[in-house]
Amino acid sequence: xxxxxxxxxxxxxxxxxxTPSDLPFGLERSAVWAxxxxxxxxxxxxxxxxxxxxxxxxxxxxxAPERGTTHEIPxxxxxxxxxxxxxxxxxxxxxxxxxxxxxxxxxxxITGGGLPRERTTLxxxxxxxxxxxxxxxxxxxxxxxxxxxxxxxxxEEKPSRLIGNFEDFGWNxxxxxxxxxxxxxxxxxPDLIRSGTFDLSGMLAVLGAKAKAMGAxxxxxxxxxxxxxxxxxxxxxxREIHQLHEWLLASKxxxxxxAKATGSxxxxxxxxxxxxxxxxxxxxxxxxHTVCLGVSQRNLRVQKYRGxxxxxxxxxxxxxxxxxxxAIARTLGRDDANITMExxxxxxxxxxxxxxxxxxxxxxxxxTGFPGTAKTTLSGAFAEEACRRxxxxxxxxxxxxxxxxxxxLTSVGIQLGPHLKSGRLxxxxxxxxxxxxxxxxxxxxxxxxxxxxRCVVIDPVSTLSKAGNELTAxxxxxxxxxxxxxxxxxxxxxxxxxxxxxxxxxxTPLQISTLADTWIHLNYLVQAGERNRGxxxxxxxxxxxxxxxRELILSNEGVTLADIYTAGGEVLMGTMRWxxxxxxxxxxxxxxxxxxxxxxxLDAEEAVLEVRAKSLQTELLAKQVEKxxxxxxxxxxxxxxxxxxxxxxxxxxxxAAPTRRRK
Amino acid sequence: MYVAAGTQNSxxxxxxxxxxxxxxxxxxxxxxxxxxxxxxxxxxxxxIMMTPTLVRLxxxxxxxxxxxxxxxxxxxxxxxxxxPAA
Numbered sequence: 027x028x029x030x031x032x033x034x035x036x037x038x039x040x041x042x043x044x045t046p047s048d049l050p051f052g053l054e055r056s057a058v059w060a061x062x063x064x065x066x067x068x069x070x071x072x073x074x075x076x077x078x079x080x081x082x083x084x085x086x087x088x089x090a091p092e093r094g095t096t097h098e099i100p101x102x103x104x105x106x107x108x109x110x111x112x113x114x115x116x117x118x119x120x121x122x123x124x125x126x127x128x129x130x131x132x133x134x135x136i137t138g139g140g141l142p143r144e145r146t147t148l149x150x151x152x153x154x155x156x157x158x159x160x161x162x163x164x165x166x167x168x169x170x171x172x173x174x175x176x177x178x179x180x181x182e183e184k185p186s187r188l189i190g191n192f193e194d195f196g197w198n199x200x201x202x203x204x205x206x207x208x209x210x211x212x213x214x215x216p217d218l219i220r221s222g223t224f225d226l227s228g229m230l231a232v233l234g235a236k237a238k239a240m241g242a243x244x245x246x247x248x249x250x251x252x253x254x255x256x257x258x259x260x261x262x263x264x265r266e267i268h269q270l271h272e273w274l275l276a277s278k279x280x281x282x283x284x285a286k287a288t289g290s291x292x293x294x295x296x297x298x299x300x301x302x303x304x305x306x307x308x309x310x311x312x313x314x315h316t317v318c319l320g321v322s323q324r325n326l327r328v329q330k331y332r333g334x335x336x337x338x339x340x341x342x343x344x345x346x347x348x349x350x351x352x353a354i355a356r357t358l359g360r361d362d363a364n365i366t367m368e369x370x371x372x373x374x375x376x377x378x379x380x381x382x383x384x385x386x387x388x389x390x391x392x393x394t395g396f397p398g399t400a401k402t403t404l405s406g407a408f409a410e411e412a413c414r415r416x417x418x419x420x421x422x423x424x425x426x427x428x429x430x431x432x433x434x435l436t437s438v439g440i441q442l443g444p445h446l447k448s449g450r451l452x453x454x455x456x457x458x459x460x461x462x463x464x465x466x467x468x469x470x471x472x473x474x475x476x477x478x479x480r481c482v483v484i485d486p487v488s489t490l491s492k493a494g495n496e497l498t499a500x501x502x503x504x505x506x507x508x509x510x511x512x513x514x515x516x517x518x519x520x521x522x523x524x525x526x527x528x529x530x531x532x533x534t535p536l537q538i539s540t541l542a543d544t545w546i547h548l549n550y551l552v553q554a555g556e557r558n559r560g561x562x563x564x565x566x567x568x569x570x571x572x573x574x575x576r577e578l579i580l581s582n583e584g585v586t587l588a589d590i591y592t593a594g595g596e597v598l599m600g601t602m603r604w605x606x607x608x609x610x611x612x613x614x615x616x617x618x619x620x621x622x623x624x625x626x627x628l629d630a631e632e633a634v635l636e637v638r639a640k641s642l643q644t645e646l647l648a649k650q651v652e653k654x655x656x657x658x659x660x661x662x663x664x665x666x667x668x669x670x671x672x673x674x675x676x677x678x679x680x681x682a683a684p685t686r687r688r689k
Numbered sequence: 690m691y692v693a694a695g696t697q698n699s700x701x702x703x704x705x706x707x708x709x710x711x712x713x714x715x716x717x718x719x720x721x722x723x724x725x726x727x728x729x730x731x732x733x734x735x736x737i738m739m740t741p742t743l744v745r746l747x748x749x750x751x752x753x754x755x756x757x758x759x760x761x762x763x764x765x766x767x768x769x770x771x772x773p774a775a
Contacts, residue, residue, distance in 0.1 A: 212738045215753065219767040222701070222757030227693030228725045228732055228740035235729030253738070256755075 124333075126174075126244070126280045129167025130160070132352025133311075136328055136337040142308045145332075146274045146281045150304070151313030156324065156345050157284040158188070159195075160313070161246040163349045164282055166197045168244040169206035176244035177208045177237060177279075179229070181252040185209035195349050208240060214256055223258060226266050230273045237277060245279040251286050264302060271306050283307070287314075308332040323462050323498065326352055342498060344468040351468045370415075370481070370516055373407030373440075376587035377546075380563060380572040385544055388514045389567075390507045392487075392539055394521045395548030399559055400578055400585070401520035404546070405483045406435040406442065407585050408518050412481040413445035420452045420479040422470055424489040428453030431485075439584035452477045463490040463502040471509060480515060487519035487538065503538045543567045548578065551599050558599035561587065577603065691732055693740040694724045698757045702741035705758040713765065745769075 125139035134140050141147045141164070151157045161178070168174035180188060188209065189199045199207065212229060237245065247270070257263045274281045285303065304310045310329040315322065325340040343352040369384035372391075378384040385391050391408075393401045402425070412419045421442075423431050431453065432442045445451035454473055467490075474482055487506070491499040510517040521538070539545050544566040550557045559578040563571045576587040577599045591598035591606050598606055690706060692699035703722065710718045725732040725740055735744065743754040745768055754767045 210733075211736065214738070215736075217752070219752070219754045219763065220756050221754055221763045221767070222705075222759035223698050224739045224741060224756045225693065225696055225698050226739060227696055227699070228691055228742065229738040231693060231725035231729045231740075232733045232737070236733065256739075 127167065127172065128160075128164045129171065130163055130350040130352055132341060132343065133160075133326065133350070136326075136341060136352065137309070137331060138334060138336060141280060141282070142332065142334070143280050144275070144278045145308040146271055146283060146306075147309040147311060148303055148307040149282055149284045149311045149313065150287045151284075152287050152315055155287075155313035155315045156343075156350065157286075157313060158183075158248055159192075159345055160311070160350055161248055161282045161284050162188075162192055162197075163195075165207060165244055165246055166199070166202065169202045170197075173206075174243035175206040175208070175240050176246065177210060177233060177240075177242050179210045179212050179233065179245070179247045180249075181212050181214075181247070182249035184213065185211050195347070197349075205240070208236060208242070210236070212253070214253060218256075220256065223262055225262075226253070226270060230270070234273070234277060237279060243280060245274070245277075245281045247281065247283045249286065250283050267303055267306065287312070304329065323464070342462070342464040342501070344462075344465045346465075346468050347472060351471075366514075371408075371411045372404075373409070373411035374404070374585045374587060376576065377404075377561075380574075380576070380587070381544070381566055382570040385516060385518075386568065387516055388511060389516060389543040390510055390541065391516070391518045391544045391546065392521055392542035393518065393546045393548065394539070396550060397522060399548035399550060400580055401522075401548060402431065402485050403435065403438055403440065403580060403585060404548070404561075404578075405485055405518045405520055406431070406438075406440045409451065409481065409483050410435075410440045410442055410445070412516075413442070413448075413450045416450065417480040418450060418452075418478045419445070419481040419483070420454060420474050420477050421483045421485070422454045422473075423485050425485060427455045437582065438580045439582050452479070463499045466490060467502045467506055467509075470506070474513075474515065482510065482515050482517050484517070484519045486522045488522045500538075504541060507538065507541050539564075544569075551597065553597075553599060554602050556600045558603075560590070560597075560599065690720060691723050691725055691735070691737045691740055691742045691744070694726055696740065699741045701757040701759070702743070705761075705764075706743065709758065709761055709764060 124143050125137070125141065126143045127134050127140040149157045149160055165176035165178055168176050178185070178188070183191075189203070192199055203209070210229075210233065233245070236242070250267075250270075254263045254266065257266060270283075283303070309331045312327045312329050313324070314327075315324050317323065324343050324345070326343045327340045328336045328338065341352050343350055345351075366387050368387040369378075370387050371378050371384045372381065385408075393404055395401050402423075406421075409419050409421050421428070421431065425431075426434075428446075432446065435442055442451055442453075446453060452473070454470070470482075470484070473479075484506075487503060490502055490506075506519075507517065509515075519538070519542070542565075545564040547562050547564050549560045549562070551560050559580075560575050561578045562575045563573075575590055575597065577590050579586045579588055588603070591603050690703065692703060706720060710720065723731060725737065737744075739755050741755070741757065743758065743764075745752040745754070748769070752767060752769075754764060758764050
């Protein structure tokens, strides 16, 4: 105990901050022991302070999410800015500090703003998967839109041939070549003699000088595998890749390296040649090109992206007229489309009434029905009405040629021909367009953009599910609606229901019925040996709508809707409805005539009575006169009598008797 | 001869070349060493991507040999020099 006391006295002046090494040699061990005791007792005495320590410790471990959120905010705004880009009126998206836009909308969205700035991205893909196009688009976008000159290092193809290949995309490479784009032909010459080991310092020196001279910000190394194959062993390959990577980082260029993917996808990534590159770079993009049920399907997937969140799924893409088009459903961070209260006519007056004024502008309308239920006619009526309002309209028909559709619609009084001539209407016969649902969507989008369409009819949209697998088709349909909404396009889609599918399940093969704003269902009613078309509105978001089934009647004057008859729990349509109607008309007529007859006979009776009343009145008058006459005669006689008596009394000379005097 | 100054491959190539030339082409050769770091534009014009690269300018045709020139046989054959042993 005394030993401990002595130690404590010795140790105290050092305070709690003393470390064993501060103590004289030999006391070290005991100091540690003693400190443990002290710390322990502190804990016992002041539990609250230790609690606070615990809270502090938690705070130290916590900042990660906090940092994450601050990181997230600019990114979301970025996404918003990007999604706004889709509209023609919006300004160009803002480039973030840490990311470089590629000019490929979908990819920029997937990565939340583009590829990592001043870092390296690896693009891996099989033959013909679009690696070079992606890389080139990245450069062209930089050179044209961002004034970021770029260098293209071609290991595989001759620059002049590359330029020729890209002519079709309308990028105008020859013009960019003058100042903003540089092609370096780095193809190893076939007569090259190899002796011993070598490195790529020469190329890097050249690139470094060139980049400095033209102020390049972007660089593409196309088909790096070609040059790596020349290197004798794995170690030197790694060394060169490493050197290249370091050089790229040091040169502050945003780089894309493309490489061929070989080996089966199931193979471990380590065993794949260039597998290690995928670990080295900051961002890796995989492109693959598969054939699914005979339909080509291209997919893009961002495999990794250091320091950023990204969409990890495979996204289908199409190489279109102007380069890459990566599909992405803007489900997250999507700003609301321009919502209006404006209504557009459906082209059928009574349908407008049923919908309380028509479709909403920018709404997606789905018309489902079995074959021959007048889906096309209904959508044709919409197209005609839109053209009449002077709006650019596009009619995509998967079933028949444009001219055929127009002819067929003329038979029901829908005249699309003049609008086609005036250029307001654009007929697209998609029967000839083959390919995956994805490419169909891209084609439709491009055409609609070209035409500046405000109303689009797709007849029928269910064709999408025929090409490729249904999962993709569903995604495509989703994006189609999304795209139309974002652009304020009123979309009318028809969808074919399978004849075999029961009427009860009612869903469409693409399951877009849930996405559509208004769903009109057309149906047959077979009754008394005839088929009649019935129409009902299954749903219409945000509009009051009729719950009644109407009969759809096609005539050469156009489309009309008629009320149906319900009699005895049965719905009547067609001839039966007509019969019922005419029967009712006859009954009405009869009743009216009968009423008239009754009125006439009553009139007659009335007249008779009136006449009788008149004669009676006259008779009454006569009686009254007679009565007056009678009274008067009686009175005058009485007068005469009394006067006679008085006269006789006078004559007789009798005394005047007290008689009652006449009044 | 295009070299990247300071790299192992290039240094080896230079020593290999001088040794080779003094052995087989004594007094009958001219070697110019170009450092790509100092003259990158020249390398660009001549299409030099890999270092070290030995370019035989004369006699024509121009021939390029890439590597540290370790294997003398190959180099000699490429340069069109009959080895004295043969």
